[in-house]
Amino acid sequence: MDATLKEVYSLVLTQWPLVAGAYALLWTGLVVYVGLALKRLSELGKQLEVLEAAVARRGAE
């Protein structure tokens, strides 16, 4: 890149880490949050299955 282009693109060169940072924060934030929520959901689902089976057994007795 010659000096002229460097000058033209000087703004881009300083901004790109910030843009990347913003997108990285947003995407990791969303993915981690949703991932954790889904994980908790499946764990709770399993726990509920066990409990409801126990309740059904109790009812049958």
Place this chain on the structure above:
Amino acid sequence: MASASMRQFKAMLRKDVVMELRTKEMLMSMGLYSLLTMVVYFVALSQAGAGFDPRDIAAGLLWLAFIFTSMLGLNRSLVHEKDQGCLEALLLSPVDRPVIYFAKVTGNLLFLLIVEALTIPVFAFLFLQGETIDLRTMALIPLVLVAGSIGIAGVGTLLATMSVNTSGKDFVLAMLFIPLIYPLLLGAVMATGAAIVGTPEALGVFWTGMAWVIGYDVIMLLASYGLYEFIVGA
């Protein structure tokens, strides 16, 4: 009914004043606290250069002191009611809930104004000596003081009614109160600052600030009044 409410309102207000005059708990703690803030201000400003004009930030410093002292007082005033379940006794009696709210707000407003009236001369004595001050525009300051304190007492009483029932009362009150009071604070500082500067152009700014403070008072007092009934009975 209206006259009965009025009598109950007066009785509650008298009760608060009598108790305060007896213990001087709120006035003492708020007054001394505001004095202590002055010391902190002095330290904070001690490194400012010679070209520094204290009038520029006087309004902000004053309202800062008022906000923090008022939180102290609000907490105290509601703790009194809570201590031996007196609030429950009030709720058991045939009193309209808004009467309780307005009595508490008026009491808090009264004590707040007394402390503010004492703080301003002390502040002027400590920080504004030798500065030129226009006494005619300074005479407008009581207007901001009253309007601002109405908002502080109105919103603060509602929030303190909640915060006395929480763990970590003081912190919860601060956390709820300061962001909520921000618009009023901005308007009040603007108006007070304009009154201290005292140029003819500043007068326009003063009334803009006042308009904001009064608008905030009206909206937030109505909302607090509407919500108090639900809060106090919980």
Place this chain on the structure above:
Amino acid sequence: MKSSVIRALIALVVGGALTLAAFLGAFFWAGVPDFGFVRTAQQTDSVRYQGPFVQDVDEARYLRNFVGYEADITADGTLTEGRITEASEDGVTLETDAGDVTIAAADFDSAQVHGSTYGRPDWGQKIFYFHVPVAEISFIVFGFAAFYSIRFIMTRRREYDTKARVSMEVTLLFVMFTMATGILWTRAAWGVWWMWEPRLTTYFIMTLLVIGYFVLRNAVEDEERRALYAAAFGILAFIDAPISFFITRLIPSNHPVIERGGLEPPMLATFIIAQIGMILLGYAIYQLRMGEVLLRDRIEHAKTLLER
């Protein structure tokens, strides 16, 4: 419970796809707007070339700013064309077809300088495609939280408290995203990380109000009282937020606003897709959290049944 999870998953997939599309659109389809311009002496083969740059100069000393530019200089009534190689208080040296020519400042009449103008690409603007939709969602969900708070106060039904709480959680999440992307954008566009600027200040206040809501919830022991207090504060906070926004309008703001018709079609399309995608993602997150809360309730219920 099941239905809310299914709705959440559908919204998650569709919203995720749209958001991804907008992400690709933002980088590969939508153009990069210019943020000011740069003047250069030479024309380089560049997509950001905006056109020739011509400036009339009437004092010799200004020519010092244009070393390397082509210039037509009139001195003592004669016109000289060439490239400025040297310029000082005393005079200017031009490189012409006929060799170097030096013109004294005393002889100088006027000059016309030629160069090229280039747009400076504003890459920071790429943050806008997601920053704005995220901020909008934070307001919308905050509104829902206030609405459910009012419903709760009116009906005293626990489900509304749950909805208000979950809405507030989503608000907090999106407020955090807005804050994070906003701070990075501020650094990109204004060169500072934070500025006490009206829009930023009021949004900061709103963040504090949302955090305050959860501080309040955590500090109250009794479940019903907690719900009531939280609802009351949620309503107050929602009334306060617009007041905060308007009061700072007394001070002019630096924060950019989109003007009507100010976006090129690819940019606008990308922005709208990002908006729809984000709204769906917000809805998905709300439903996911709702499903989780309902599951927890059922587990509690099953536990009490077993303990009886």
Place this chain on the structure above:
Amino acid sequence: MGDEPQTTALEVRELTRAFGVRRALDGVSFELPPYAFLSIFGPNGAGKTTLVKVLTTLLNPTSGNAKVLGLDVVADAVEMRKRIGLISHNPLLYPDLTAEENLRFFSEMYDVPDARGRVAELLEAVELDHRRLDLTRTFSRGMLQRLSIARALLHRPEVIFLDEPYSGLDPHAMDILDGLIAQIRHEHTFVMISHDLDKGLELCSHALILARGRIVMYEPREAIDDAAFRETYRSTVGMGVA
């Protein structure tokens, strides 16, 4: 209204107080004749306090209804408050007011006619005449409780609620409280929450055991077999918090 003979002092129908799946009161129904003395027993968290709070208009029922002296606890709350009184284990008095000021303040709240005379009369009745100018902060637990009774009686309520009034009292103060209750026993309806089975049974004309928000037992005193009653009560305590 107050002079008409009432057939029931309390009339509670399917009273439920719930928040989500948790039910503090779950379909409670009972009736209490006028001038009766109801003792409510039950383990912690059984819903006793909630029941009294609903009956004293401090909490609204989620469903069902309750009438005190024929007045609905929701619709006629203000009217009802004028005719009921509460003596709690908490004194409900301002520690920085004198005994007399406290009573005068509450007589303003209830709009008591001839407040001065009524306050003097009550202070004499609870034997606090000589301390009327002292701050209640300086009072002992027993004195506070006596003053609290005077406060509850200021407006001549017809139904008096007692929320564990004996807790934290020394034997002497208990005797005084017993004496005071005995004096007014026959002109008032009483509803008392108690942990003390002996005391509750001794005073009551009706007894009610509450567990997990439901009535386990509700009988007039004559119908109660003490041993069986104690057994039932003990079995509910094991049920713990609902």
